[in-house]
Structures are given as C-alpha cells and as structure tokens.
Amino acid sequence: MCSSESYLSSLDVQIVDLTVEDIRFPTSLELDGSDAIHPSPDYAACYVVLNTNSGQRGFGITFTLGRGNEIVAHCIDSLRFLVVGCNLKEIFTNMGAWLYKVNNEGQLRWLGPEKGVIGLSVGGIVNALWDLRARLEGKPVWKILVDSTPEQIVSLIDFTYLTDCITEEEAITMLEKYRESVEDREKDIVDNGIATYTTAVGWLGYDDNKIRRLSKQFLSEGFTDFKMKVGSNLQDDIRRLKTIRECIGWENNLMVDANQKWSCGQAIDWMKKLTEFKPLWIEEPTSPDDVIAHKQISEALHPYGIGVATGEACQNRVMFKQFLASGGMQFCQIDSARMSGVNEVLAVLLMAAKYDIPVCPHAGGVGLCEMVQHLQAFYLIRLSSSQKNRWTEWVDHLHWPFTNPAVVKSARYIVPNAPGYSTELKEECKRDYAYPNGKVWKELFNSGKYVDPSLKQKMFPLPHKI
C-alpha cells in the first residue's frame, strides 16, 4: 500500500470534455428481457466519454430500458459543468466529499435528491471516472479496489445519512478483518472466477419449448442456478415452474422474480402457491420503495425457506440501509448504474457485510455484467465471510458491443484483467445503434419494423451536439 501522496499521482490529469450518446438495442423485437412489468424493453445505455488533457479517455455506462434514455442523456449534459475542468486526482483524493457536493448541488438537488433520473446520470458519470482512473493506473477497477487501504476505501464513500448504521471507523475495522487472507482469496477468485446464475432461461415472453431448450443448454454449460420471471398469471407460473424443475431437477437452485408486480398481501398469497417448486428467493415482490412490506413478506415466507431479494431498483444507500437493517432483504442485489456508481455501491457492500446479508449483483442490462464482475470480485475478496449463496446474475446477450466483454465459462465469470471498468463500446456499435440515427435504427424505421410513438410526438430537439 502506498501513501496518499503517491498513490493517486498518475491521476494528475484534467477533464477537458464530457460527451454522452444515446445507444439503444431493439431487444423488444425478440422479447429478450421481458417480465411482468416491463413487457417489451429496448435495452439501452447512456454512454459517457471523458476526455483529458493527457489524451487518455474514460468510458462510462448507465442503463435504461429504451424510451427515456434521451432524458438521462439530457440530464448528464446538465451535469457537465460539475465535471469538465476538474482534475481527476482532486476528485479521487476525497471522492466521498466530492460526491456529496455533486449530489447536493443547491438547485439540482430538488430533482432527487439522489434518485431516479439524476441518480442514473450521476451513476454514468462516476462509472466513467472509474474507468478513466483504472486506465491511467493500468489496472482493472476491481484490482484498484482490492489494493486500496481501508482508509482509501472509506474516503470514497459519502457517509451522509448512514452513520446510524455504519461509521467510517466501523468500516475501517471491517475492511481490516479479512486483510490477512486477502491474497488467498484473490488467488482463488482469479483462478476460479465468480459464481453466476442465469436469467436467460425464463423471460416472461418465452414459451415452454424455448424454456426447455435453454434450460438444457445452460445445464450442459455447467449452470446449477436458474431464475424465472413470474407474476402475471398464476397458472402460467405454475406450468412454467413445473417445466423448468423437470429440466433442472431438485438439486439445483431456482429463483423467481416478480419485478414489483404485487401488493404486499398478493405477494405472500401468490408465493405460498409456488412453495412446492422450492424457490430460493422471490425477487422484487412489490414496490422497490416499500421497506415495511418487504419486511412483512420476508417474515411470512421465512417458514418456507424462501428469502426476499431486491435492489436493482433501489434508489440509493439510504433505502438499502433500511432494507438491510430492518430484515426486509435476505439477498442484496446491488445495481452498478442506478446509484452514484462504484462509490455508492461500496457503501452498500459494507452495510450488507455488516448484517452478513449475501450480495448477488443485478446484471443483464447493457454493461451491467461488465461492471458488476469488478464490484463482486472486490466484495468477495475484501468483505465477504463466504462465497456461499453469492451469485452474480448472468445474461448472455449484448456483450458483443464491448471491446472487453464479460466472459463466463462453466458458469463462472472470468475476472477481467484489462485496465479499466470493461465499459468501452466498439466504434461500430455506436455507428449502428446510436438512437435514432444509427444504421440499424434507420433500417428498422424505414422498413416499418419498429415504430416509436414517443419520438413522433417530440417537440424539443433530441440530445445531439450543438
């Protein structure tokens, strides 16, 4: 470990430009990603590029479901003035304080605070700052985090509103705890990868034959943990769960995901009718804002061995704190793009470790698998008592757009070793999938295969460079 003077010395560059592009993939045409509440998403990303006076660039991703991606792009543009002109070393010297400043800008704060569009936007920018830093240091993000001292980690976090759960001193103690075994754990993760489960067998739009075919395929690839979407029709759910259990047997794990479809009481009633299929968890049973309902559902399903998983729509560390502390969450599903990027996830990882709640990152959207592998490697090496019940979601689509895509072999992520945060898009991806003027989109519009009702009604200019 180095002194704070020298450890950031390679970051002494100035950010001279920030650009953002609206990139979308027409996934709604195939129903990939369909669930009870999002019937036809077009997986999309706001793609943030930071340019520096050293020539080095950083690439950041925030994820959306298509329509509305332009709103996030506009928001990122409106946050430009907080980043362009800054020195990267100064940002990282006390990044928790810097994030407080960004998230509490006196006028913009009203739009959140720290939630929704503005949360997604800050996330995209912060992710780009990490990619830039990691490229300058010549390491992948996970390795930078693993090599940081407890004090350096703590300086990255804004502890505002968290101190009734965790203080800086407590966080340092927790990060010290596994220090002796860090090298062994790192070797294990580098040699053997990170455990995954797959969601790709059971999107709600898939028919039974497709479920069967995909289950067998993933079994043969070594997967032992599977997730299925539920929540639109009880009889369909029972039939689909029967189908998947027939394929994967009872020795493998099966999780179900309702994507916020139910009320508290409905969630309990519905899940009691699915207990025979022995799901390990019910994911997002109800509103992602409802801490008290999650606690009640957790208590009602505990006797059946079913835990509650949530987090992909959890807006910030304050909500995670309440879910974790109240017993409303038995599996913590951090999202790499919804909160203030890497830094706010670190706060959540620390709180999850404090309550010994397994972290199972949400992924599958554009760039999410690429990012969470870094976060989970850090978590497993520095903060986790065990690897048991700690899977990172894996969806095997939309990795080709990346220059360094996430790789899963035998159902385990291979930990990346390229410098950065694995979030750089290929040039041809931007050419083809920029919305709405990329080559693929133009062809879809011209052929009549795709209609965007929102686009036709826009009164204001789309995000584009003036």
Place this chain on the structure above:
Amino acid sequence: MCSSESYLSSLDVQIVDLTVEDIRFPTSLELDGSDAIHPSPDYAACYVVLNTNSGQRGFGITFTLGRGNEIVAHCIDSLRFLVVGCNLKEIFTNMGAWLYKVNNEGQLRWLGPEKGVIGLSVGGIVNALWDLRARLEGKPVWKILVDSTPEQIVSLIDFTYLTDCITEEEAITMLEKYRESVEDREKDIVDNGIATYTTAVGWLGYDDNKIRRLSKQFLSEGFTDFKMKVGSNLQDDIRRLKTIRECIGWENNLMVDANQKWSCGQAIDWMKKLTEFKPLWIEEPTSPDDVIAHKQISEALHPYGIGVATGEACQNRVMFKQFLASGGMQFCQIDSARMSGVNEVLAVLLMAAKYDIPVCPHAGGVGLCEMVQHLQAFYLIRLSSSQKNRWTEWVDHLHWPFTNPAVVKSARYIVPNAPGYSTELKEECKRDYAYPNGKVWKELFNSGKYVDPSLKQKMFPLPHKI
C-alpha cells in the same frame, strides 16, 4: 350528485397539443428561499399548456429550484405521446387506471418508478389536466372535489401498493363519514378561509434585523404561526430563535425546519438543544427517504412535545404510507407538484385521515400556494375531523405572475372561486422570465449580475420548439 355518464359530459374534448416552458425567477439574488441545504435557489416552474379541439386550454405547474428545470421540461416533452390525442373524458372516467398506465409505461418506468424527475413531470401534466377539467366545468378544482361522490374520488386514485394500508372500500367509508356535515364545513371554509403559517420571517440568509422587522409585520397582519430555518450552525440557530421568540412571544406557534441537513443522531442531539424555544415541529430533520430514522427521531422528541413534519420531498404515496403507518410523521406535508399531481395527493390525504395525522401542505414555491389551497379546502371539508393544527404554508412572494393569485387575509387563505386550478401565468411573466431568453434574464446576463455555470457548459440544445 350525478351519474357517471353525465357528470363528465362537459369533458368530451380532445387534447390536440401539449407545450412546456422553462420559467425561472432570479430569487437567488435576494436569498429568498435560502435554507441549510439550498443556499441560493432560483424558484422555477415547468409550465404545461394543454390545447384542446374545443379551444379551451389548461395550465399546469411543476416546481423546481432553477438549474435542472430544463431536465424536467425535456422529460415532460418525452411524455407528450401519452397525452396528446387523448380524450379528457376518457382520462377522467377512470383516472386511477390511466395514471397506472402512465406511471408504468414499460420502458419509461425504469427512470423511476414514480420518483424524481419523472414524478415532477407527471405532476405538471396531471395538474394541467385538472386545470383544464375545472375550466370546462366552470368550477375551481376544490369545488369539483368537494362535489364528487366517494366512488368518483376513489376512481381517481391508483391504489397499487396501498391496499395493505387502505382499500377502495375503506376509502369510500371514510369519505361517507363526514357527508352530513359537508355543507356546514364548506360554508365555514368559504366564509372564514384556511389557516396558514408563514415561513417568510426566517429564511436562513436573513439577518436578525430583517427577522425582527418581518416578525413584527406578520404579527400585525394577524399571523400567529411562524416557521424558521435551522440546521447550519447551532449557535446561530439559538440566537435566531431567541430573536424570533422575543418578537412573537410564547402564546404563538413556532416551527423549525432543517431541510434534511442532519443524520438521525445529529437531529436528535441538535433538537434537544433547542427545546427551550418550544418548537411545535422539526421539519425534514434528515433524509426524506429514511422512514426508520424519522420514527426514531419522533420517538426521541415526543417527550419534549416536538413532532416531526415531512413530505415536501417525499417521492410518492408508497413512502407516505410508510411514514404515516410507522409513526415517523406527526405532521403530513403534502406537495402539489412532486408526485403525480392532484390524484396522488388524494391518496395521501386519505391515508393521513385514516391515521388522524394533521395535513399541513408544503407551499411557497412558484404556484404551490395557488394549488394547495384547493387540496386543503377539500381535505378540511371532506376528510378532516378538525381544523386544529392544520395550517397551510404561506410565503408572500411570487404570486404576481398568476392571473388568479392565492390571496391571504388576516393569516387565512381566501378560498378561490375562479374556474380552474389557479395555475395560469400572465403573458408578461412568460415574456420576461422564460429561461434563458426572457427579457429579465437577458438583462441579468448582459449586466453580469447573473452567471449560470451550467448553461455555459451545455452540449445539447435547451428545450425549445423545433
């Protein structure tokens, strides 16, 4: 009361256009509105205008603090396709279901759900729909609500995620409860107005002399209830509270407002040092997302007769439900522009009535006083057991921009009788305060009196008609 067939017959018009304008007032130059976390806001509104094939127009407001207003304007533009082309009667026939559809649009939902920028945007649109309806019916919004049957009120509300607290049947029973006394209550409210308190004496940027002068002025106007900003410096707070108590005496009510400045523990410690000034409530002691912390603060301050007030930054009905049900809120401060407008406020009013928690609406921003007087009139006439401890905030600035401004006399709102929601702006206001090209703004930029660091760094076009 009329049948559902005829009672909406005047609403059979089609919405043929929706426009939105970015209107801002340079309030930061005077420190009006300054508090512990928003040191220099520029009070702003996105101004939504609906045009119909009947020629009738509707005007809606959503409020922000200046920077970022353009993001909300872009978001409203992106929601246009959900409104333009719709028939107003069809929207209002089952508006709870219509709102569910809008708030759960399969791709846009990811940006919330139901929070932040997208919440503010839906709020502005829904407020315009109500103004349009009220103009077509020739009544103020509060009167339409007061004249509605319980079933008609319930049809306006999206009960998703609420049924563990309140069902449609329960809401109908509650609305029946005071039916016999409605005429008396309405006469009382029309004759005597709605109780207010004033925030204008104690903005954080005001010096002691200004506090003294304003306290005396408001006392002489008949005010008996006052609010002061606290939370930046304990010694300053003590001095300022001493000053205001010297002016207003001990028979009048004094409330304090920390605007989310503290952690849970800090809030309790700080407030214990202010007990000698006998504040009735502490408003927004900590994160507006932290239900559990509000409950702890409520319990700690209960022995001192200090309640917790919150709500102006509460993102939606699901959060309000938890605050109300858990004992984390002793005064419920609905906001008329942050959630899905009138309709979602109705859901909160019903839940507050269920738990008998007094509603004290947040106001003071552009158009907020104008709107909440309607909501509070409905609440006091149809849902409240008493008028005690039910004040509506009053800030006496930025009313001149409205064609029918809110009027307070002898510390009571005079209930409006003009058709609509009191949200129409004067033409000269739009001409002078449209941002950044209105006359007043151009002069400020040219004279160097105002600099917007965000504007200079924008890469994308500002919201303007293509």
